[in-house]
Amino acid sequence: MTLDYEFLSPQRIVFGWGRRRELGDIAKTLGQRAFVVLGSRTLERNGSWAELRQRLSDGGITTELLPILSREPTIADVDSVTSYLRSQRAGPGDFLLAIGGGASIDLAKAAAALMTNIHGHSIRDFLEGVGRSLQVTIPPLPMLAMPTTGGTGTEATKNAVISVDRPPVKKSIRSPMMVPRVVLVDPELAVSVSPETTAWTGMDAITQLIESYISKNAKPIPQALAIHGLTLALPWIRTAVRDGASRLAREAMAHAALLSGMALANSGLGFAHGVAAALGVFADVPHGLACAMMLPVALRVNRAIAEKPLAELARAALPPALRSDTEAADALIREIHSLCHDLNVPTRLQQVGVRPEQLGDLVAGSRGNSMNGNPCQLNDAELHTILEAML
Ligand SMILES: [Zn+2]
Incomplete structure (x- = not known):
């Protein structure tokens, strides 16, 4: 192996048991309104979401909860989240917060990219080998990823995997700009997994x-x-x-x-x-x-x-x-x-x-x-x- 490389990673990684308590302070560096993608109803049922919402509120951040998705996102999922964000005029001062497994983080990454790259109408336009092969050329809305399942590592990657139905394949939208800006990993959140x-x-x-x-x-x-x-x-x-x-x-x-x-x-x-x-x-x-x-x-x-x-x-x-x-x-x-x-x-x-x-x-x-x-x-x-x- 010759020494010739690039290295891409999130701008800021906060890791530690119980550090979700700092969510308000961490999140306010990204904006004042959070659009939240929750990866499972368990996070709602076990009180985790209520606690996190309170932390955000303590940081002066208002929250809008997007539909909960517990499977890998489809083209329709991404497009519908994006059109909702547009109806809410999401823009400067707003950010996406994904809490959960790989699916919720991928959904937020894809929607954040689609929101600013308005030369595409659907996420399909950006998926490799599927649509019009458009590129992400404008930085996505800022994003904070909180992985809770201890698995996929998608919080640190530059792509989002989207399910396509015809033909049935999984394809990525990919750009170095899609690496989430901030990653907050609190391993205590995985206790209920x-x-x-x-x-x-x-x-x-x-x-x-x-x-x-x-x-x-x-x-x-x-x-x-x-x-x-x-x-x-x-x-x-x-x-x-x-x-x-x-x-x-x-x-x-x-x-x-x-x-x-x-x-x-x-x-x-x-x-x-x-x-x-x-x-x-x-x-x-x-x-x-x-x-x-x-x-x-x-x-x-x-x-x-x-x-x-x-x-x-x-x-x-x-x-x-x-x-x-x-x-x-x-x-x-x-x-x-x-x-x-x-x-x-x-x-x-x-x-x-x-x-x-x-x-x-x-x-x-x-x-x-x-x-x-x-x-x-x-x-x-x-x-x-x-x-x-x-x-
Ligand atoms: Zn894997």
Whole structure:
């Protein structure tokens, strides 16, 4: 790797247990009116939203709650939020606040971009390979992201993933200007996240850390972050799933997820994310679960070509000193297998509803930015054989 890179990250990251209490002070640096995207009704039911609204009000900020979305945003979702924002004359002095998982943050990122880039009428115009291929040329409305599920890392990335129905695909609107301005991570907010969601989002973070590290487009700063993230996530994910109230485990997983987002935003991903996108579209498999299922396969596929970087990760993240690259890479692969076993990750595609006749769609749907970054280049026939063996 030659030293020649760029590095993109949020302007300000505030991380810490209980630091949501500073939301009012932090948010008022962005504006006086917040349009809020909540990622789940749980945040309303368990009182989290009422508390946060009070913090905003203490900071002199008025709030407008947008419709709650607990699935990945569609073109219609983004367009309807944007037209509502326009009806409210959202502009200077306003900002978007997304609280929740990746879906709510993506919805806010896309709407914030569409609000200022009025040369497009619909989010469809900006989605890669779908519409008119318009570019984001004007800085979006400012945005504050508060991730609560300890997973996707989308709070630190420059794209938003939007579901397209015809043809059924997930596509991104992407621009360096779309990285949220401020990120506030309070790991205490994840205490109410279910064990299942904790497991899948945690596996998503681990997959992002590994895939970005071994990517063809890996870069030095994100690699340093990925190593740090993996040294936290591997030892703590089981505890976070078993004991959701564990402060140390929640902190470790929230931090690992944030680092994974910064790593993937700069280095890209690989095989597991390529196939996970297709599994989401064609079989509605939750993103983190799809990543967890595909990570062991991704490691096997890339084992030969990426032995050295896998060994580097193993030496950093696993306890005993490992001598050769081969021993170290093997140890990491064993650890991921045992993790998938302990977290009951399905190994067969039919267990998550994939039908044999969907293999062709899955192969075609796996092609994209992520797969392009995979160290080992696979043709369609090879990919088909790998997925067929997982049926
Ligand atoms: Zn992911």
